[in-house]
Amino acid sequence: MGNRWSPFSHQVKDFLARNQIPYQWLDIELEPEAAKLVEYAEADGRQHLPLVLFPDGSRLIQPSNLAIAEKIGLRTQAERPFYDLAIVGGGPAGLAAAVYGASEGLSTVLIEREAPGGQAGSSSRIENYLGFPVGLSGSDLARRAVTQARRFGVEILTPQEVKGVRLQDPYRVLQLADGSEISCHALLVATGVSYRWLNVPGADKLTGAGVYYGAAMTEAIACSNEEVYLVGGANSAGQAAMHFSKYASKVTMLVRGESLTSSMSQYLIDQIAATENIQVCTCCSVVEVKGDEHLEAIVIAHAKTGEINTVPARSLFIFIGASPKTDWLDGAIELLW
Ligand SMILES: Cc1cc2nc3c(=O)[nH]c(=O)nc-3n(C[C@H](O)[C@H](O)[C@H](O)COP(=O)(O)OP(=O)(O)OC[C@H]3O[C@@H](n4cnc5c(N)ncnc54)[C@H](O)[C@@H]3O)c2cc1C
Structure with a gap:
């Protein structure tokens, strides 16, 4: 529940949508039910929105993406300290590399800052991807790729950001945003590009x-x-x-x-x-x-x-x-x- 014009509400919706977590959005201005639920959840009025209610009855008020990720069981920390292959970026390039690496038997970890799918994941309709003659949505492509990668045993950490890398031959050591480190034999950087901002007043x-x-x-x-x-x-x-x-x-x-x-x-x-x-x-x-x-x-x-x-x-x-x-x-x- 939140306000349509709140950047915080948009961030929560975008995070859930891009990570393919089904959710229902209630606008506090338009849906009478939203106000009742806010009161019921003791969220202390509109200044404490967005409010996220989970199926088990628990709630998070103004949660960070990381807090939601932990609550819904996304993995943000690596299981082991060392991998054969570490991939930074979970767009089509990173996910494809993960599928091929893991299918060859390499222990593979993929680290993604926002949500698997990358730019392609935000596309409403991709019509030129090989093997999908009638096209598919970016979220569908991301969901399929994640399922395929996990089936081969790829560990996907998201949301998690790589902040630095150190070469310690023959290893590469990645520094993550939470301060932890991951070492690997092979490092594949598939970080694509980030949106260019509109640089005008306002x-x-x-x-x-x-x-x-x-x-x-x-x-x-x-x-x-x-x-x-x-x-x-x-x-x-x-x-x-x-x-x-x-x-x-x-x-x-x-x-x-x-x-x-x-x-x-x-x-x-x-x-x-x-x-x-x-x-x-x-x-x-x-x-x-x-x-x-x-x-x-x-x-x-x-x-x-x-x-x-x-x-x-x-x-x-x-x-x-x-x-x-x-x-x-x-x-x-x-x-x-
Ligand atoms: C709206 C939209 C529609 C599009 N439609 C089409 C289409 O129909 N056909 C087509 O061919 N192409 C399309 N494209 C382009 C296509 O999506 C890109 O070419 C493709 O996604 C590039 O893949 P990539 O894996 O190289 O990089 P990206 O998709 O950019 O993925 C890179 C990933 O790396 C992550 N990342 C970056 N830095 C870090 C870091 N330090 N730590 C952790 N993670 C990090 C990012 O969060 C991102 O998820 C579209 C793009 C957009 C935005």
Whole structure:
């Protein structure tokens, strides 16, 4: 239970969704039942939300991802001090490596900071993955890969972050966020990339309160019958637009370039063109986001006309690419970025 515009509530929902933990979300503003449950759980009013109730009757108030992980039985600490193969990152690359390593009999541990599936896990529809001719959702792909990896005995630690590495030949020693260490013979870094942040006034303050990164799956239902804005013109934005078009009354894509053709796959361009409630605005950039408690308006600049418009908005989803986050490797291996 929580408030739709609370970044804390968004974080809990996103964590549960990305880790494929079934949950029911009750908005304290909209659902009378939520207020009753908050009172029953003695959560001491709205200032102590989000409140998470578990099937066994226990509760957590404003929990960290780690606290939820421990409660629902996710493993965050390694069983042993040493592995043949340690993999950092649980996206498609890390999960695939884990399946192959473990299937060859290597003792394998995979360490994932957020949730297995990586970027692909947040995709609403992947249509070009080998072996899935009609496509599948990113969460389905992640669930299948995790099941396959576990079947071969891979130990998956999540949420757990690798903060550093030390070479102690012939071993590599990983330093984890909780202070513990894991040694291995072979270390495979599959950390992919992290979302690039929208660097405009207001964006930091409103992140999680109307401004979201890659959260199409988590927030789509909350946007039912509302107008949704997306920033970005590549495939992830296109997929998200198609997904939102099933819930939102209108989806407006704000694209910096002159068209989608140089940045998006043709199959998505065709789908978008055939979807009535998606509008593509080219040569448009967001230059500011406004709101006190939550997003209330977006300021959009048009590169060709020089026009600047402020439009009312409640939800803005950002898909403007990503960059590698490999600073923790600095000093241990040569970085080219
Ligand atoms: C919304 C969306 C839709 C997409 N749709 C498609 C599609 O339809 N088709 C397609 O081909 N591609 C698609 N992509 C791109 C595709 O998802 C990526 O190419 C793919 O996920 C890359 O896989 P990866 O395993 O290399 O890295 P990632 O998926 O980026 O995974 C890296 C993982 O490493 C973890 N990590 C990073 N640093 C650390 C650390 N220090 N400690 C522990 N863990 C760490 C991260 O949390 C992350 O889970 C999409 C991407 C997005 C965002």
